Amino acid sequence: MQNFAVNSKWIKKLNRMNVLNILKRQGSVSRQELAVITGLTGPAITGIVKELLAMGFVKETGLGRSQGGRKPMQLEINPEAGYVFGVEVTRHEVSMGMANLTDDPVLLQRRAVDMSAPRPGIDNFIKMITSAARMVERKGQLLALGVAFPGLLDAATGTVKRSVNLGPDWNGYPIQTALEERLGIKVFVENNSNAAALAERWFGDCADCRDLVYVNWGEGVSAGVLTDERILQGHRGFAGEIGHIVIQEGGALCNCGNRGCLETLCGIPALERRVASELPFIPADDPVRKLAAAGRVSIEDFIDCAAAEGSYCADLMRQVARYVGYAVADVVNILNPEVVFLGGRMARAAALCRDVIEETVRSHAFPEVAAATELRISSLDGRAGFAGACALALRETMESAESDLLKRAGRMD
Secondary structure, X not given: OHHHHHHHHHHHHHHHHHHHHHHHHHOOEEHHHHHHHHOOOHHHHHHXXXXXXXXXOEEEEEEOOOOOOOOOEEEEEOHHHOEEEEEEEOOOEEEEEEEEOOOOOEEEEEEEOOOOOHHHHHHHHHHHHHHHHHHHOOOOOEEEEEEEEOOEEEOOOOEEEEOOOOOHHHOOOOHHHHHHHHHOOEEEXXXXXXXXXXXXXXXXXXOOOOOEEEEEEOXXXXXXXXXXXXXXXXXXXXXXXXXXXXXXXXXXXOOOOOEOXXXXXXXXXXXXXXXXXXXXXXXXXXXXXXXXXXXXXXXXXXXXXXXXXXXHHHHHHHHHHHHHHHHHHHHHHHHOOOEEEEEOOXXXXXXXXXXXXXXXXXXXXXXXXXXXXXXXXXXXXXXHHHHHHXXXXXXXXXXXOOOOHHHHOOOOO
């Protein structure tokens, strides 16, 4: 009898969550339409809707069109019922955004923070969140926090196994537990590339796409993979590290300990080092040489200079674009995605040499597979990380059967 009661509560909760998600996807829906979509009885839907209205998650928006009888009352999800925060962590910067239950994320702040060590990094990180949370408390309920983090994560425990871009102090750090204990809210942590792939699916140009790859090209190079709308985690949650495909046997030493990895040729630090070392040999009238005379050349300066056809930076970009194309061709052959997105801080550079990447993929991937895969430049710009973290928090809060969203609303088991 006790098991039956537990199962009944679980099924009831699942039905409520299902109704919420239908309203989120469909927009305005009547009780009658909910009964048809869910297969539940009219009285069951009436009871669920009554509870969700009382909790503030659903609102009535007026009468809809008659289908032959009385006009039905339309229902919508209440976007102000709750919010999530999404945070992207990089070595030198933290970006934080916020999303309600229906709208796209908006950037709250982007701050220079040294994240090379956990303790001071997390302290600054938490100051940002608590400051923003005080503002949100006047508007609605903070439901969860999503974190897009660079490195290998144990997906089951939210523990950092290794982050070559942040440094060895993070190895073994239980970031999810540490944040939940200090913030008192549910925290979900995901690799930044996986989070960006979710962002493309939830907020980008891929609403109908179930199989996609997001190539995150920035400090390093990695891939987030969605297969049938699910993040491809691999055995321990470490899938997608394409930046460590060996491109140049015996090449430069990589942070991972290997030599000649894609990151040693195409990552932002590698490009900055190469420009600095070759600067004396670049013609004096070249755009990047002129900029260098006024000070250090940033990666943004480099990309601006790469737009000048025939310049040193343009030639170098086309060279490294071919290396990226080799890696994308491998991804296409192995995973057969519908779309491959090129994003990250180097997305603008990828757009300049998209033709090189596409030609390389076509010539190195299996023809039928390459022909079935579309290559796109991410439209999310610098929003993919924190937007993906918001998507992660929303997905886990609203779609997971284990979510305690309704319980935390404080009015029912």
